[in-house]
Amino acid sequence: MNVDDLVRAMHEHADRDAVPAPRQARIRSIERKVRAARRRRLMAASGAIAVVVALVLGLPHALSRQAAPLPATTPIKIINGYPEYARGGHLLTNAIGTFDQHLKMTVPAQTADVVVVVNCRPDVAVRRLAWFFDVAGKPFFTGDCARGDWVRVPAAAALNGTSFTVKFAFASADSGSHLERLDGTWSAAAYVMVPPSAYPFPPRPRHLPDLGLFTGLYMGPDTPVKYLRGTGDETMSYTFKAYGACHWQCLTVLTSAQTPGFLHIKINGVPYRDDGFYDYTAAVEGRENRDAELAIVKMQQVTVTVTAEGMTGQWEAAFVPYIVGSSGG
Amino acid sequence: LPAAEWYSLADRSPLAEETPLTAPPGFEEFVTLRSSRLLRAAYQLTHDWAQAEDLLQTAYAKAWRVWSRLSAEADPEPYLRKIMFNTYVTWWRRRWHGEEPTDSLPDQRHPDEYNRSHDRDQLWRALGRLPRRQRAIVVLRFFEDMTEAQVADVLDCSVGTVKSQISRALAKLRLDPSLLEEVAR
Numbered sequence: 264m265n266v267d268d269l270v271r272a273m274h275e276h277a278d279r280d281a282v283p284a285p286r287q288a289r290i291r292s293i294e295r296k297v298r299a300a301r302r303r304r305l306m307a308a309s310g311a312i313a314v315v316v317a318l319v320l321g322l323p324h325a326l327s328r329q330a331a332p333l334p335a336t337t338p339i340k341i342i343n344g345y346p347e348y349a350r351g352g353h354l355l356t357n358a359i360g361t362f363d364q365h366l367k368m369t370v371p372a373q374t375a376d377v378v379v380v381v382n383c384r385p386d387v388a389v390r391r392l393a394w395f396f397d398v399a400g401k402p403f404f405t406g407d408c409a410r411g412d413w414v415r416v417p418a419a420a421a422l423n424g425t426s427f428t429v430k431f432a433f434a435s436a437d438s439g440s441h442l443e444r445l446d447g448t449w450s451a452a453a454y455v456m457v458p459p460s461a462y463p464f465p466p467r468p469r470h471l472p473d474l475g476l477f478t479g480l481y482m483g484p485d486t487p488v489k490y491l492r493g494t495g496d497e498t499m500s501y502t503f504k505a506y507g508a509c510h511w512q513c514l515t516v517l518t519s520a521q522t523p524g525f526l527h528i529k530i531n532g533v534p535y536r537d538d539g540f541y542d543y544t545a546a547v548e549g550r551e552n553r554d555a556e557l558a559i560v561k562m563q564q565v566t567v568t569v570t571a572e573g574m575t576g577q578w579e580a581a582f583v584p585y586i587v588g589s590s591g592g
Numbered sequence: 593l594p595a596a597e598w599y600s601l602a603d604r605s606p607l608a609e610e611t612p613l614t615a616p617p618g619f620e621e622f623v624t625l626r627s628s629r630l631l632r633a634a635y636q637l638t639h640d641w642a643q644a645e646d647l648l649q650t651a652y653a654k655a656w657r658v659w660s661r662l663s664a665e666a667d668p669e670p671y672l673r674k675i676m677f678n679t680y681v682t683w684w685r686r687r688w689h690g691e692e693p694t695d696s697l698p699d700q701r702h703p704d705e706y707n708r709s710h711d712r713d714q715l716w717r718a719l720g721r722l723p724r725r726q727r728a729i730v731v732l733r734f735f736e737d738m739t740e741a742q743v744a745d746v747l748d749c750s751v752g753t754v755k756s757q758i759s760r761a762l763a764k765l766r767l768d769p770s771l772l773e774e775v776a777r
């Protein structure tokens with residue numbers, strides 16, 4: 264055998280059994296690859312920005328507190344720029360789109376709550392970029408791109424076992440209440456909440472951080488602060504009567520926890536729209552939330568319930584109700 | 593902010609999945625007219641039509657971004673070929689890493705009139721066992737019928753490297769166990 268045989272062998276095989284793809288199928292496949300490449304570039308850029316922001320925000324904080332080192336986290340796969348597990352959830356879907364596009368997802372039947380996280384980048388620089396989404400036609404949440412909100416969609420709203428669309432709208436909120444339509448790119452991911460036993464929490468450190476971040480919190484003479492403190496999985500509640508009215512964002516909730524797990528908060532039986540997920544960072548940094556939807560009428564009795572799930576250490580929650588006429592309202 | 597105002601912004605568009613990309617001018621025509629030849633070359637590299645199609649589409653997707661500059665030149669095909677071969681050579685870390693043709697054909701003696709064809713089959717399989725860079729160089733040199741200088745240009749290496757790689761590739765083919773068996777029989 265010689266080189267001529269080699270050339271002939273190659274041509275014989277190239278002429279044999281050729282199955283070229285139909286033209287349109289090939290074009291569509293190329294488009295998919297182009298989309299995927301764009302997605303990867305955006306994810307890489309988003310990741311780089313996130314790392315820079317984390318370094319800028321986190322490094323001085325870490326240096327000033329000289330906190331005890333946290334245990335190494337369990338390696339978690341990154342899929343298209345999003346970790347497979349995050350904030351107590353398992354990655355369900357992720358997508359990328361321009362500001363005039365929507366996120367379509369199918370939620371498995373009998374699933375738990377869904378958490379949606381959105382990153383956005385406008386084509387022009389704006390001071391504040393707000394976003395909005397609705398779930399299956401119902402307005403659900405408004406957020407701020409700069410804050411990186413993780414929004415919990417309760418299981419009841421998630422239409423288990425069906426496909427639905429999360430519609431986005433992005434607008435510059437620089438001019439106060441006036442919204443200005445913008446162009447840009449978003450990337451979003453949805454996570455299905457999993458039980459604590461199925462979540463890859465980092466290993467428990469030898470020394471747990473102390474709680475008490477909110478001790479001595481003073482919000483004003485007419486604004487009481489109530490504390491709930493517990494250990495492990497237990498349920499505690501706090502009831503107060505509102506002597507005034509409040510129309511939105513009526514309750515600030517401050518929480519911290521020594522160990523990973525969930526703190527499920529209900530206000531008059533309605534789940535609070537925070538994902539409730541905690542890892543070892545909560546005891547060091549604390550968390551603050553205000554539910555945009557919560558309104559309180561005058562003389563209403565309000566019951567706040569905290570249920571710890573998967574917690575093995577101490578946790579605490581401080582509640583600050585904002586009522587018209589009180590300071591900080 | 594009132595939901596109605598958000599809705600006026602949100603309801604302006606179709607679903608993300610339904611929005612087609614607009615191909616650059618001349619791109620689709622090029623794909624239609626030139627794919628056949630490039631696909632045959634891709635098949636020489638991958639020895640699998642599905643992977644060849646994937647390799648070709650990947651090269652097209654890479655070319656998409658720079659198509660306006662490419663199409664302004666005389667003929668984009670050499671550049672496409674360059675992308676495709678270099679993608680193949682450098683893509684060994686990905687899905688094709690484990691791809692190795694196997695000798696699964698029954699070990700039978702063939703009538704004399706078929707022996708040459710059988711030998712070329714063995715030669716083809718031995719080609720598939722060459723390292724990727726050597727395989728790419730062999731395909732460019734002997735299938736695409738390029739000069740050593742042209743091969744060097746496509747793969748961004750020196751002519752000396754092309755010569756040495758061809759020499760090593762042919763030596764490996766000559767020493768391939770399956771071909772030695774054929775000679776021994």
